[in-house]
Amino acid sequence: MQDMTLVLFGATGDLAQRKLFPALYNLFLDGKMPDSISIVGLGRYYCSNETFQSKVEKALRLYSRRAVQTSGLQDFLTKFRYFSFNATDRGSYLNLFELIKNRENELGIPENRLFYLSVAPRLVDVITSNLYASGISQTQGWKRIIVEKPFGSDLKSAQQLNDTLSKAFCEKEIYRIDHYLGKPMVQNLETLVLANPVLESLLDHKQIANVQITASETVGVETRADYYDQAGAIRDMVQNHLLQLVMMTALHLPGEVTPKDNGVKKIDIIESFRPILKEEVYVDVVRGQYESGVVLDMPVAGYKEEPGVNTSSMNDTFFAARLYIDNTSWSGVPFYIRTGKRMEKKSSRIVFEFKDKLKESDALPTDGMSPNLFMLEISPNESVSLKLNMKDPSSNRFDPVYINFSNNSEDHPEAYELLLFDAMLGNTAFFAHWKEVELSWKWIQPILEAFQEDMLPLHPYPAGSSGPEAANQLLLSNQFSWW
């Protein structure tokens, strides 16, 4: 890995404390950092380098997956400098440039610069144009920019944002981060199939009745009402994380794909998504909003009672949909996706339900039998399991048995670690290409409009439940149910 400068916009924000500093520290512990790196944190408020370094240390103590070790800690912290910065002031960029160059000279490192934008989307434009105008992004080495979600709030704003970025960076220098693509189980999908050719023959439209992708959460809107009440589950989780999971699922299973091909193949998949017409959104999509209830034994308020939420808000905190991928592998197989806040439990998973061929034959009594399932639990636990039916000789009934592999070692890297490491190396395989983002917005756009125009009901659901009944009906209409 080449020596570099990492410039972190939004270094005093929540993401930096909870995810980015711990990720950098764990990479450091694993020796997965350049020999020499200058890390410049930017925030609006004044603070000295020493105070900033102690804030970084505090974040590590609170959020690092591995305990902070005394040995090496100072060495890690001294890589950090802080610069108080106003993103809309041209002068700030000139001073920042001085600081970057001074550190490069001091450390004797080349002009390889990685910019991480963990800022409000409205600032991306002004930051990228000033990086260019000030000369900071015109380097003798390489330059890369990592952009956090949300990448736009609809198709048009995403296109505008991309045009802005493209003025200063070319596609292969833009790393659109989606932390679901950094989750180890998602990254392992392809190796799982390559290492188990049997899966290739099992996972396609000939064998699979439907695919279900769930990302449920127990948390509510937390302190993010400002953003979330505008975004809703559809922009916060569906356009990015869930559609990326659909692409990864459909891409890997079946087929031989190397990480290098990922981007191209994912574009093929999303190009094959059957469009949903605005007038027909109500047939395939369910939206919901949580009411008060009990989550993990604690009484919690309804969405409209949450601080900062409009009391007549029509925002979706739950989303479920049925979609089809019209290509040779998946033709006719419904993909069901759902996500929600304040649900019964936290779980992200992919379930393949096999066709129930026994039901159609008289060969065996089907008492107690249910379809075979292949399940991938992505988080918070990681597991792969296969559900089979086994006959209990004493009762003569069939009971489900699970062949299960779980990997819940704490020694697992977190998504941000894997993704930061890739960005530092220059590996774009697990970042979203502009075409994927644009096509996701294109698919979502009629749904956004139908929501906007209230063309479908907003179903209430009690906090702590598995969502509105209408989401069950979505599957029941095809004689399926959620697993």
Ligand code: BG6
């Ligand atoms: C974020 C969303 O992108 O993903 C949050 O903005 C959500 O609202 C989070 O809670 C879920 O991520 P994870 O990794 O906890 O499933």
